[in-house]
Amino acid sequence: MSILTQLSHWATTLPYWEQAALDKIVAGVNFTDEDYDELLQYLLEDAGLTKPKGQRPTLGFPKDADASAQPAAPVRLIKISNLQNVNALVPGQTLSFGPAMTAVYGGNGSGKSGYARVLGCAGFTRGDREVLPDVTRPIDETVALSAHIEIKDQTGNRVIHYQIGRECPELGSCYVFDSTSVRVHLTASNALSFSPAGLSYLTRLAEVTDKVRACLKARVDKCSEPHNFDALFHGDSKISEMIASLGPDTDLEALRQIAALTPEEKRRIDELDIEIARLRARDVSRQVADLKQRVEDLNLLAGRLCEIQDRLSEEIAEEIRQAVKAYLNRQTAAQRVSVDQFRSEHFTQTGSEVWYRFIEAAKALADAEQTPDAPYPQADSLCLLCQQPLSPQARDLLLRLWALLEGEAQEQLAKAQSVLEEKRNALQELDLDFFDDQSVSYRHLQEHDPAVLEKVKGFIAACYVRRGQILAALADHSTEIALSPLPESGVKDVELIAQSLRAQLDDLQEKDIAAEIVKLEQERRDLQHRALLGKHLPEIEEYVKKRIWARQAEKVGGSTRHITRKHNQLFSQLVTDRYIELFEQMLKDLGRPLKVRVATRGRKGEVYKQIVVETDPSAPADMATPDKVLSEGEKRAVALADFLTEVALDTFSSAVILDDPVTSLDLEWRGLIASILAKEAKRRQVIVFTHDLPFLYFLKQRCEQELVDIVTHWIKRGDQDDRPGYVFLNNSPALERDYRKPTRAREIYAKAKDAPAAEQEALLRDGFGALRTCYEAFIIFELLNEVVLRFDERISPGRLKDVVCDRSIVEKVVVGHERLSRYIEGHLHSDTLGAQKPTPRTLLDEIEAFEALKKELRGLRKAN
Template identity: 25%
Template sequence: MVDWALEQPAWVSDCLRRIALAADNLLEDQEFETIAASVRHAAGAGPAPAESLPISASHIGAGTSEQRRTVLAQLGPVQHIDRLAPEQRLRMAPEGITLVYGENGSGKSGYTRIAKRLCRSLSADQLRGNVFASGTAGPMRVEVRYRVGDDDVSTLDWDPSSAAPAILRQISVFDSHNARLYVDGENRIAYLPRELAILEHHGDLCQRLGQRFGTDEKQLATRMKVPLPAGYTPGTAATAMLARLDAKSASLPSEDDLRSLAALTEEEQQELVSLAAELASDPVAMAAVCRRGVTLLTRVAEVFDLLDTELSQGVGDALCEARKEFDAAAQAARLSASGEFGAEPIPGVGGDAWRVLFEAARAFATNGTEPQSERLPDAEGDLCLLCLEPLSPSAAMRLARFNAFVRSDAARRSDAARDRLKTLTDKVAAATVPAGDVVADSLAAYGALAEDRATLVQQITDMISQFTARRGSLLNSALPSVAALSAAEILSRIRNECDLLEAEAAGLHSSASHASVLDAKRARLSELKDRQKLAHDLQTVLQRRSDAVAHRALGNCIAQVATRAISTQITALRKMLVTEELQKRILEEIRAFELSHIPFTVSDSSSGGQSLFSVGLKGAGKIKTNQILSEGEQRALALACFLAEIGGDDARYGIIVDDPVSSLDHLRVRKVAQRLVAEAAKGRQVIIFTHNIVFFNEVVSEAARLGGATPLVKSIVRKTEADGFGVIEENSEPWVADLNARLTDLRTRVGELGSLTDFDTAAYRRLAKDFYSDLRESWERAVEELVLAKTVVRFVPDVMTARLKEVSVTDEDYKTIHFAMKRASERSGHDMSAGRDIPQPMPTEMAADLKVLDDFRIDYAKRRKAVSAVRTALEQPVQAGLI
């Protein structure tokens, strides 16, 4: 990169140096302005910068960007985000795996959304307060704790409306929204070698500069369309110099040249007066005045003839009718919209401002390259064209209603009326009325020929004023109405005057003497008159020169910041440093998830100085991947791309994964668990959110298999009646945990019930029913865990036949289980008939029923050891006797 930079203009090398030395490669506003000034200097439009130094190899390795690993230590307490309970802390292990289980609707996704705003994510979710609560909640806040390297843990009271610490973007987040972007979007390569990262930031800066210069250039181009003052004699030095006042001119006149030409010395002024007097009756000079008058009057006639048509009575009537039609159609559309969208949370849906957004979104959908569709994408999972997030079911339904409204008769009539009114208004706005004082100045010499001609000049300027007023009243119905004008009479007089002037000029020219001395005097008089006029127009002319210089310089600036050379260099470096390795990692991950039966292809590109990659199907043309692959294959492919993309960061930075196994079969569920645990074994901080208990158990099992390389902490996110959503239970497991954990929980609950005094309440009945429901499930778990010795385990695909040696079921065991289950079931899972209304169980009865299970557990465990010993002996051959 250094060699390439030294071949570029000096500002490019200096810009790369500044980016390399900046924190996170991001330049401050002041440095951005310094680079902009350097570009202007390189384009010949400004002074040299105070400091401009080239980049060197030492700068590439000397960046101040933090390279030490950052780990997330805690999210929460959270205030006023979603419906998450306050005073909850979700802590994460800095090493190994943090496994967070939460059922649907528990609040788990709220913490994921916060993580996506804090860390690196292809998509970011908007954080909201409790949308079901009335009134305004307090400000949203999140306490965030993180550690960089071996530093002390930092604590941040984060406001989601502000930017999160850049260092947290080391940590990457994968969830269902990001999965869609990996499958069907072109994605930036996130982790790049330092040289590529510097070039990408340089490309981004060049795009920002190009947008700024382009905006300025368009404004100047509009201003330069206004014609320069007319009335100069062809062939004079002033006329030639004015012709060079164009940004495309090979040689713009200098300001000194213009000022010098416009400045008449005292001798030249006297000469002008003398020659004017001497040639006052000169036929050639008089003929020139006549011919100039013909040119100017002909142009005036053309303008008046055009304005007579463009501002006619018919145009006014059509415009008035179009306004009435639009007002009526717009009112009908508003009434239709208020009935259709009156319940929407934001007022004005269907109105004019809303339609502007809708039309802009339609234009963006095709990017100006295809015929514009009448509909916005409105299928669930399509990308919203405003926020670029996949549409939820409710958002898809809303957009479908929007599309239906836009295509309704009321909306179509309103659109047609609006378009017709705009077409007519644009035509009137395009009618150009010249400035009266400019026309009067140009016709001054003609008006001086005779009194009646001076009167015609005044009539022309009066007509211009009337056309100006007429145009204004047509464009703005709030202004006083101005009747349509008829320029027929003045046009007739102008044309007659042109004929007279042509005849006069011909007669004067034929009677003129053309001695060389006299011709020289005439030419000299024209030169002096044009120079005198130039002095009168000098400020306008100098402004045009300044605009032309600035316009040319902006064009040069835009050429300087073009990103084509950057993209070319990035492509070369990416292919050398990144692409082959990234493609290799993606294909390895695809094989790891057993997707090799699908013919995938990995491609890369550069656009606007950015590195992109995409994974598609060979031979599928432009068909989106999600139209071919199943939901499970899409999720596996997206996870493969995610793991491959982050695979280039030397396994140092953390990952947060939310529900990675949705729609996956059991085989791939296990493979995903193995891959994520393997990432933790490399040294990553791995944080997993899931509601899938099979996947939960697979992660626990795989982490246990690897032992100390993958320490694991389990947490539960629950919804409780007392605290609401997002309640954290640290070092805990789902209710489907082992029997001992269940018994501990049930004992605690019995103890809490023992402190009650009123047992005839609906609340107590719910607590008792919940207790017996969980007790019944615990007996079921006892059958699985104790009686069958985990030979067959729910949520685990394997059957451990070796454990049959511990299984022994007696009649007494059957009897105990049967009656215990019967007692628990009649108080929990069934609607009791009115004729069998047994009293509510007391806490003492619950304790006794729980003791039956506990005693059974203890007794059976003792017997299992004995049975296991006997059956272990059966595995050995019979001992032969010796004589």
């Protein structure tokens, strides 16, 4: 029974909407939003969540379904060229591919991986798909990363203008393996990369039904969005609580009953408006706040009046008189005690203010001129004014003047002066501007008791006068202070007014009018909310019904579990067992006991596989992962086995591309991998990028053994610009046998004869390089008679008997090889030599010289 037949029988067990989805998939329908909406309609109809739209179509798979299930014919890669903005690869190169095996050799950094990544991005890979532009140059966003990939399919040859990063369905059957693939193959759980014909319908069915479920969820989410009815019902009420908790459990009948108001209840709303307005007109809370503010400001006024009365009292004036008197006394004492010793009949200003300033200036100058170890005056000091030597009497006089400035009487005078300054500052800082028409207490007295207002204003004005009188006495150091009398301050009057207002405040606060207003407002709010509910009841009912529908819809639709189960059943029959069998055989072919196996599991219509280590049950799972247990070489070998198993199982795979597949493998494993790939090339195209010279040699050797055509190319960095990506077709260091004859050189000579000058130079360079390789092959196969071959395990001593060691032959080989080196790109030439351009005739002469050398050696061998 075919897969499609089994699917047809199984489909009869599915709900109608899934049957319809499978029918569309098999028919090859390109699903649109309308198709998903149609399937969702069937799902909702079956669940009783919507009304049927009409007659449902009859379902049936098309007759050509088996044919439509077959994958497309495989393609063959012809060449890749015209790489644009890819890494730092030199542009204008072409890399061609043979129908069986293609080996591309190049050292590290030569550009191999750049080409491999482009193919990996276009084809199927579990490794690195990212292709970067040339980051060593300014990034040009207008130049897209692209390449021309020529392929051959059932329609013939055609070129794909591939923009890197986009899907390329034509190369979907090309499998690519690189270094980053190792980790993914080894440690990740990967979906198998293909399905047998027909099984893809189940994978697609899982995708389509999941999309329908996503559409259903979007509708459920839409119906479950939060409402905004809360904005209509301001304040707390029973109705606002019900609105806040609207949902699928809301009792719609209870809402309808609450929303119906009687005529009496409607009239009651108007009555409540009037009653609340009447109570609010009294505005008790505002009155209370106003009274509190007035009482507070009047108490503050009384306190300020008391303060200024105290600070401008007769007692304060007397304290100031005594302070002035003390100052004058100390001034007189300081002058009398200290100045008399300096009086002279020659000077009249001794002890005066001018005299004091003079000696203070002299002392300041002396302090500036002296040093710490030589205070002024010393015995040999000069006069600060006349600059004459000081006599002992003059020095003594100066020292006594300094003592006068630092004496105790002067210190007492300074303290007295400080006391006067403190009292002056205290008077100046006294605020007398606190009472004006902007203060609450001023406006209250102005409105209710103008007499008290005038009394307070008169008192403050008198305080201004008294403060001025005291400050004037302080300025003159006068002990006679003529104080004008202070009128009554009005403090007692202000305090009596504040007490009266306090009594009014207490009386108002005993009345709980605010509570009554709150009670009436709540009653009105309840009625208003009920009326508002009635007005918006249809919208609210619609919202609740949507929520009820959403809760029911959440329970329908199911999952893809039954699809995955059927897929796994068929997949196990057709693929999984075969996959495990092939993987285990691949491990045996590698010739070493690698204790790993493949574990599989299903998910959403796909089978996932993962490589696991065969361990003792006691070993922790996280300790026995392949990346921890296996060596580097074993990791790569196992990952490569997993990759090749996938390829082998997919009989429709077109090509295998491997980028440095044998890194970390020893010579024995490299030889085995080369054999496996050579056999693989009999079934599908194989392209190998490698920097491993022994592996390249093994590939060529195994392909010869398996009679598989192999094409080899060489990718290098430029000798002049050091840029990677220069491609040399049909060339490699492992083609010694192909260069036993100068056939390649003669082919290039034939092309170069008639080529344009620009092409001719490149052709001649390749021709000289090919002939130079012939000299190297001559050494291995002719001169040394294949006694020792590169990368061969055995030496052939028996071939020594035919070795001819002729000094002249050796000299001709060395000279010829060196001469050819002048013409190839890999060497630096002198300016003189560089000016002598070789011609096709030069190449022909070199070819004939090489053939003559071979003929000479064979003649010598026959003679011996």
